[in-house]
Amino acid sequence: MLQYTIRRLIGMIPIIFLISVVVFTLAKLMPGDALSGKIDPLNSDPEYIEEMREKMGLNDPIPVQYFRWMSGVVKGDFGDSFVHKQPVMELIGQRLPNTIILGISALIITYILAFLMGRFSGRFPYTIGDYLISGLNYLALAIPSFVAALVAIYIFAIKLGWVPASGSIGTGVEAGTIEYFISKAKHTVLPAIVLGAMATAAYTQFLRNDMIESSRKDYVRTARAKGTKESAIYNKHILRNSIIPIVTLLGFDIANLLGGAIITESIFTYPGIGYLFVESVNSRDYSVMMAITMMLTILTLIGNLVADILYGLVDPRIRLS
Known part of the structure; x- marks a missing residue:
């Protein structure tokens, strides 16, 4: 029973990795981003929006964003909520x-x-x-x-x-x-x-x-x-x-x-x-x-x-x- 459980737990690792790729890809394929409709009206000029996207890493290549997110997930850090302004x-x-x-x-x-x-x-x-x-x-x-x-x-x-x-x-x-x-x-x-x-x-x-x-x-x-x-x-x-x-x-x-x-x-x-x-x-x-x-x-x-x-x-x- 113990050996069976250990084998199943090890077998979950590649499944979780593949699912993480799918989840991240689907999230990025959704229209808009965390900044859409959430910008302060007093600072809604294109330069400010672009500066915020650059600061949040949203302009980085998708593979870079994925590995940055996944490295945090492995450590138990899913990042911060943009809406609630606190760790996820x-x-x-x-x-x-x-x-x-x-x-x-x-x-x-x-x-x-x-x-x-x-x-x-x-x-x-x-x-x-x-x-x-x-x-x-x-x-x-x-x-x-x-x-x-x-x-x-x-x-x-x-x-x-x-x-x-x-x-x-x-x-x-x-x-x-x-x-x-x-x-x-x-x-x-x-x-x-x-x-x-x-x-x-x-x-x-x-x-x-x-x-x-x-x-x-x-x-x-x-x-x-x-x-x-x-x-x-x-x-x-x-x-x-x-x-x-x-x-x-x-x-x-x-x-x-x-x-x-x-x-x-x-x-x-x-x-x-x-x-x-x-x-x-x-x-x-x-x-x-x-x-x-x-x-x-x-x-x-x-x-x-x-x-x-x-x-x-x-x-x-x-x-x-």
Whole structure:
């Protein structure tokens, strides 16, 4: 297992290098630059703009700019944000806790709902309850996440007034107090429910279909022939084997904790990494945009590795070498 993990980590190095080239190239191919539309109107003459571009190194050849940026990335320095006037990693560090809280909350909601609905549908397939759950799943797959977010804001925030419609914390709340944590929870619950509930459908169908398939296998028929209770067959034999695919998907959700919340954070103006990414694209803040993209790339690669390791741990038949 250790040798397999080390080989996979070493194999990530050329992949990360190639992706960094693609990310940097795409950023440079975008129209405009960090100075577009951000110049002080009192100093917007062409000479000043050209002087700023020269100072920021935007006039250097593309390979020179790439290697200068990549040398900083290797040291953990992604440069400074032109818009926010602070180091990129410091800016990401300020927004990252919000996204982690939102992502973990949404992930818990996703797994709880998927487990309960998938277990019921797999245990009682082709019943009214199963058809109702399938209908909800298809509805969740068909509705765009931004539509679900807008409907949730209109009903629960505007009409009912149960939760705030935007932000991550109330005004005038002191950090570390009980009011702070209550306000944080109120601002997080609605986007977390939207993000978590909309992702439940695939997990539910995975669990349902695998349970139905497992219920037809020989070891289940043998257990029934021995007189084992039906509840014990489903809970001890079928559910234990069917939950393996769901557990392994946890590795892929590592990247989704950040990347999957881009639309949701934008709709709720929730100050996390996803909302910061949209802001950086709109303002052509390339240093922030490239840093977040590289972060999501690395998390995706790590997620794939974690998924493989989890699969080997939960299924003794799998041996990683």
